[in-house]
Amino acid sequence: MKLQGKAHCFGADVNTDYIISGKYKFKTLDMKELACHVMEDLDPDFATRVQPGDLVIAGRNFGCGSSREQAPLALLNAGVGAVLAPSFARIFYRNAINTGLPVVECDTSGISAGDELLVDLENGVLRNLTRKAETPIKPLPAFMLKVLGDGGLAAHFRKYGTFNID
Amino acid sequence: MGKTIAEKILSRKSGQDAYTNDLVVATLDFRMGQDGTSPLAIRAFEEMGGQQVSNPEQAALVIDHSAPSPIEGVSALHHLMRAFAKEQQMICYDIGEGVCHQLMPEKGHVGPGDLVIGADSHTCTYGALNAFATGVGSTDLAAGLISGQMWFKVPESIKFVCNGLLPAGVYSKDLILFLIGQVTADGATYMAAEYTGEAIDALSVDARFTIANMAIEMGAKAGLMEADDKVWAWVREHRALSGDRSFEAVSPDRDAVYARVLEYDAGKLEPQVAKPHRVDNVSPIGEVAGTPIQQAVLGTCTNGRIEDLRIAAGILRGRRVHPEVRLIVAPASRRILLEAMDEGIIQDLVKAGAALVTPGCGPCVGTHNGIPADGENVISTANRNFKGRMANNKAFIYLASPATVAASALTGAITDPREYVK
Structure with missing residues (x-):
């Protein structure tokens, strides 16, 4: 899987309340509506600026806080192609894979907003096309790669009827 | 192994x-x-x-x-x-x-x-x-x-x-x-x-x-x-x-x-407060004492249990919440609410000026029951103080114990509860 897009940069400890506020997420199952408010408390214009396939770049502990799956779903529905961060909070990480949003653990310190990036998940490398730099990425555990490849956990379950971890 | x-x-x-x-x-x-x-x-x-x-x-x-x-x-x-x-x-x-x-x-x-x-x-x-x-x-x-x-x-x-x-x-x-x-x-x-x-x-x-x-x-x-x-x-x-x-x-x-x-040595611990907008932004109460507050929240899955209500009532009993503070109380369950009624705790809290809301999450996650206004400070017994957590990204949330919340509700500013707990 290869993903290419423009970088949008955020800091460390971006929590799920910032990704999608509780005041919106309890009201609806319409993820397109939630996508209009994604990252609103950190960057009110993000939802209008983000283009399909763009990449969210962050510092460590991305997605800390609540278990709301609306967080990866709002990012996906806003068009975000993947999130890149040095580390992720555990529940967000699982939710992202389960819903089909690629999450990439790597050093993001050299990336600036607007950089054109190419993520090569199979070969475990991030190419910064703007800066002509390469960074290794931490490979996803085999089972999670399988779930992501299936299109998320719902599709995985439809296919196997259970967790196929072997 | x-x-x-x-x-x-x-x-x-x-x-x-x-x-x-x-x-x-x-x-x-x-x-x-x-x-x-x-x-x-x-x-x-x-x-x-x-x-x-x-x-x-x-x-x-x-x-x-x-x-x-x-x-x-x-x-x-x-x-x-x-x-x-x-x-x-x-x-x-x-x-x-x-x-x-x-x-x-x-x-x-x-x-x-x-x-x-x-x-x-x-x-x-x-x-x-x-x-x-x-x-x-x-x-x-x-x-x-x-x-x-x-x-x-x-x-x-x-x-x-x-x-x-x-x-x-x-x-x-x-x-x-x-x-x-x-x-x-x-x-x-x-x-x-x-x-x-x-x-x-x-x-x-x-x-x-x-x-x-x-x-x-x-x-x-x-x-x-x-x-x-x-x-x-x-x-x-x-x-x-x-x-x-x-x-x-x-x-x-x-x-x-x-x-x-x-x-760690718990014997030397002082009351602690998590300051906006991070739960790990913690300091001993002395550093924030005196910060004015407009809303106080007692409840949630962190601190809405009977012991928490007892501690708060022990401080508020026979006193009045500061006139410029809204104190919101959400018992964590119906059973706790009933227990608190039996013990007279609810009467104590309500007479002191508390607004009682339905047992549940209360205003913790910004869905209802007390959304703060722009620029307001909230002291809460909840577990999160992220910006916008209570549905207003221009409000400031401090996290503390039920005793600190009760003492602060009385004075209208963040207050060391040890003055009230002898």
């Missing part, structure tokens, strides 16, 4: 001799969803081709985050939950019954040695009863409802040894805020936290829930404690719905391997 509590529970529930970093599929003792996460789980259940919830008596939906419904959109989602629970013959705790993390242990659904998932990050609360309980998202919950199982990567563990006894006016909330400040918001990410030591042993089970509840605020997957006589007494008192299910507590082996072991 010895095992931690997490390794032991995940071994037993998966039937594998599991150690840190092993991937296991384990059988769940209970599964829970709330009104912010269950609607998506129901959708995922359908997408997965789910027909029946396995062992529906070991699953519950709770309507607590936005309850009673403040708007039509929420009403529709609540309706969806009620209909699904009815169709699947699952328990649905409806409005007014309480916060999911109080109800799961209080109704006897969870006990020592159990393995539990909940579609809410504070599911780690039940670790105070020696259960490996962890928060998951909606799709994981749906998979758990269908299969009765979940996959886990066995986490490494971080051990907090809390020596000494908490001084008067200093509570378990102060201790967990202090620990989070020490290790920071991702200090235990992907790990199970174990809390032990004299200070933990001395706490009531109510007070221990507060500590386990906030394990997620240091990134932990679970916040575990051993089951002692107090836990067994608590479980016996609350085992109404667990029926004949037997619980088997686990203790860590002496030679268990920990990622880190951290020791």
